[in-house]
Amino acid sequence: MLCVICSAGGHLSEALEAVSKTEVPMYFVTFGEPHARLRLSGKETYYVIDPHTSLIKYALNVFQSMWILLKKRPKVILSTGAGIALATCVLGRLFGAKIIFLESGARISTPSKTGKLMYKIAHVFIVQWKPMLKVFPDAKYVGPLL
Numbered sequence: 001m002l003c004v005i006c007s008a009g010g011h012l013s014e015a016l017e018a019v020s021k022t023e024v025p026m027y028f029v030t031f032g033e034p035h036a037r038l039r040l041s042g043k044e045t046y047y048v049i050d051p052h053t054s055l056i057k058y059a060l061n062v063f064q065s066m067w068i069l070l071k072k073r074p075k076v077i078l079s080t081g082a083g084i085a086l087a088t089c090v091l092g093r094l095f096g097a098k099i100i101f102l103e104s105g106a107r108i109s110t111p112s113k114t115g116k117l118m119y120k121i122a123h124v125f126i127v128q129w130k131p132m133l134k135v136f137p138d139a140k141y142v143g144p145l146l
Helices: 012-018 034-039 055-072 083-096 113-121
Strands: 002-006 026-030 045-047 074-079 098-102 123-125
Touching: 002 012, 002 055, 002 083, 012 034, 012 074, 012 098, 026 055, 034 045, 055 083, 055 098, 074 083, 074 113, 083 098, 083 113, 098 113
Parallel strands: 002 026, 002 074, 026 045, 074 098, 098 123
Antiparallel strands: none
């Protein structure tokens, strides 16, 4: 089982492209914004609280993430960021899941905050631009997805 976790918008677009040819069972975790609900219609999806606005919401997001992980038991977690991914990836790694992080294609030469944290957690760290290999030397370069 593959867990795909990302915030809505461009992160979701990159995640959908990254798994577009994947035929493994998967589910998505994101925010319940209308455009995300529309794009994920027909796909197994869990909507969680945006953790950025307060410590209480961050704590609720951690509990939601733990509940989903315990329920679904993914073998692999793929994330394109942003901060929504951190709790799920840390907990998932503790539960034995392999973590794959795809740094945003918008990051050409400077890392995201989430990327800096996820580089230490991810089993596989992917960048879409060659200059990012200077920032993340152990990353895998794949070229732009979008």
